[in-house]
Amino acid sequence: MKYSFLLVLSVLGALTAHAQETNSVGMKLVPIPAGRYYRGSEGEGENADEAPVHRVTISKPFRMAVTEVTNAQYEAFDPEHKKLRGKAGFSKDDDEAVIFVSYPEAVAYCEWLSKKEGKPYRLPTEAEWEYACHAGTVTDFSTGRFLPASYQKSQKTDRTPVVVSLKVGQNPANQWGVQDLHGNVEEWCSDWYGPYEAAEQRDPVGRASGLYRVTRGGSHGTPMNFLRATNRLAMIPEDKHWLVGFRVVQAEKPVSQPLPAIPPKANAQNVSQKPFAWKAVSATQPVFLEPIRYVNKPACDAGVPYYSHNHQPAITWASNGDLLAIWFSTERESGREMTVVASRLRAGQQKWDAPSEFFKVPDRNMTGSSLFHDGKGTIYHMNGVEASGDWQNLAMVLRTSHDNGATWSAPKLVAPEHEKRHQVIAGLFQTQEGWLVQACDADAGPTGGTAVHVSKDGGKTWVAPYTDPQKPDYKTGASGGLIAGIHAGVTQLKDGRLMALGRNDNVSGADGIAKMPMSTSADMGKTWTYSPSEFPPIAGGQRLILRRLNEGPLMVIAFTHHPEEPDESKKGMLFTDASGKSFKGYGMYAALSFDEGKTWPVKKLLTDGKYRYLNGGAWTGAFEMNATNAEPRGYLALTQTPDNVIHLISSSIHYRFNLAWLQQKMLAEAAKQ
Structure with missing residues (x-):
């Protein structure tokens, strides 16, 4: 029939x-x-x-x-x-x-x-x-x-x-x-x-x-x-x-009634609106909590679009005491199926919610997300949106929430052209002037630098300052408005300059050895000068953190080397245990500077010395954590809550520690394991 x-x-x-x-x-x-x-x-x-x-x-x-x-x-x-x-x-x-x-x-x-x-x-x-x-x-x-x-x-x-x-x-x-x-x-x-x-x-x-x-x-x-x-x-x-x-x-418009609007996803349901009473942790008592997974597979019948590759996270805190993490889920990084999913760690809970969809323009690649809480009740979400697949020709959209992520404003095209320089990187921050700064990869390849976008009016309008974007030159300093290295971490120094560290586009030190590039700008990103940092370069599957802690010091979190580095002499870094003895450590570490990035006297491997089997997901996979080995790679994102606990997420794992723990040398007995 x-x-x-x-x-x-x-x-x-x-x-x-x-x-x-x-x-x-x-x-x-x-x-x-x-x-x-x-x-x-x-x-x-x-x-x-x-x-x-x-x-x-x-x-x-x-x-x-x-x-x-x-x-x-x-x-x-x-x-x-x-x-x-x-x-x-x-x-x-x-x-x-x-x-x-x-x-x-x-x-x-x-x-x-x-x-x-x-x-x-x-x-x-x-x-x-x-x-x-x-x-x-x-x-x-x-x-x-x-x-x-x-x-x-x-x-x-x-x-x-x-x-x-x-x-x-x-x-x-x-x-x-x-x-x-x-x-x-x-x-x-x-x-x-x-x-x-x-x-x-x-x-x-x-x-x-x-x-x-x-x-x-x-x-x-x-x-x-x-x-x-x-x-x-x-x-x-x-x-x-x-x-x-x-x-x-x-034809005349059909007179039929539309279907109801789509109900909110799980990450936006039952969100408490009660202000959380943050209690600062002791400035002298070290805290390092057991690492936990935040990327957890949803139930098969949950109806959540969830794929095999989960990567590129962002995280922030909410005024109700929750943590909110987002990341992309996809089969391939150049896929149109890519969606942004979210999970909550609700106040007082020890396990993250199962993920649910957070932001998805249908059949568009969604590469690059950031989250930021301004400390006054507004959460900003910035995301890239492709015209098709891949992740090169992205527009940038902004949403805001004033109710702990229960509802969001309609996505606003703040950089509407689908082009390079729009691949959003986690790490949106606010300057001492109150301006918002968003870093974005300037190219879809493994090199090519990072651009910044600046808003001086709370996200209403944005500018991308640069001189000549076609002529980046990390050796001469004719920058074209680009930070050296992709996936850059950016912060502001007390004198108003911007400082950044990036992946690739490395700069040789006085010893001729390639170093992670450091970029500084005195004109809010229009021009940059370059120099070698004291940190080793990072590469594929690794993304660093650079930010100022609530207590004042600058903090870098990066990796001692790339896991596929063939030269044994370039693997690992020297760290000091509680007895003052040096040992070689491998993987993710933190460094602290108390003089605006001139020196980094504290460097600590991000492990408490216990033996653990962990799985970092994405490009990281399984690894053993112990006294001399931390997570070998991952895309890092970080927020520090008002109680001064540092919440670091890699591509799958959530770490929690404080400044006192970073300043405490590893216990000698743990280092002997």
Whole structure:
């Protein structure tokens, strides 16, 4: 019965090819018949949002534009858009799909066209779009199981965008006379993004509210999986880039009621709003608590998008006494399935909550997160959002919470261009002037430096100071506004200068041995000068910490060497035990400076000397902790709570200690184990 009905629809659709109409801007439209279809797929993993399959009725026919809106058609409404032609190399001609158009701009175009034509124009609903794309078929593509080569335009993840023609209407129309639904550019739909429900629906219009508007169809520079009829994508409504355009339908809006807004995730549920009474730990009593895991796999039936690779954390404290940690979960670091998940260590508890989703723009890579509590009740969350996969062309978004992370403001594009210099690094901090400083990797590779972004108005506006970003030179000091090394830790010195330490782009010391590079800036990141630090370099799978402790000293946490270092003479560092005897230690250590980074007299291996089997997750894996061995690598993030306890997380493990413990030499009897 199902297939007979679809066959009837296909026959009806074939007849529409003779019913085209052309409006005053040269846009061709074809009628789409009313009918029913099965929306979604039995998707799993990154395609889980396509499930469950459910029956949808489109109760009224409508007209749909044969192709995406072109530059000429859009610029009849907004002539200023001509300035964006050729941006990133794309869409220069009149008959190419318009791009760099946000959701509000697409809606404004529809309103303009409605007045001009005297007929109702709008964006399609997600259900209408998929219905028209299937055009009576049940296969991944209206062309069958596969999409012919002629439709394909660099169908892979392109770190650097590959310029292709976006000329519309270059391939055969589907069974209902519509073109360019698989690829070319993604298309805005009118729905707020949210999960499907299993019940049969009539003229569905999405969720009542949300954070992201649905886009459909996939684009150039995108793997084939994202061009399927059932694939769902979405974007922050104000976002715009070279992968997304839109098409219109001519019809009144459906009158059906939207589904309820999405309820909060577990990390935002049952969040206490009672202020916590922080009691400072003794300044003289050493504290080192048992390391615990904060990355814990959720239950299989929890419905949490959780993948095999969990990495790149950030952490902060909340006024209610909770700790909040976030990190990305993905199958591959260049994957579109990447999501940001969160876990809470609730006040008084000893075990972290199971993770739940924290921030995810659907089908976009989400590399790079930071969290920061300003000490006055506001938590800042900064995150990167890619146009597609990979992690090079990121925009930066900011959210804030004033209720301990129970609710967050809508994501705001504070650096809206999808480009380099936007890969967020954990370590957002506030200067003595009250300015916010966010460090970001300047390149997607293993070298290339770190940029800073500065806000002087509490996160409302941001600037990225630099001279010439194309000419970083760590030997001459002609910086181009870049810190030497990626994944840099940045802090402010008491004299107002910024100081940073980074990974790679190493600088040789007086002895000719490569050292971790130190960068300083007297103009808040516009220019930098470079020198060798006294610390050994770090490399892949390692990220350092540089910050000022509540008590005043500067602290570095890094690693003695890289685990894959082939030269035995370069492995480990010398430390001193409680008896004054030197010993060689390996792995993660902390160093303290009491003279603004000139000297670092305290260096301590981050272990209490006990034997433990631990698993650092991500690139670290299993290791043994003992008197001479600490965690060998990991991406580090840190917060210090108002009671002065230092909370350090690596890619999987949560460490807790205080300044008195760092200043206490390792017990001689532990060192003998």
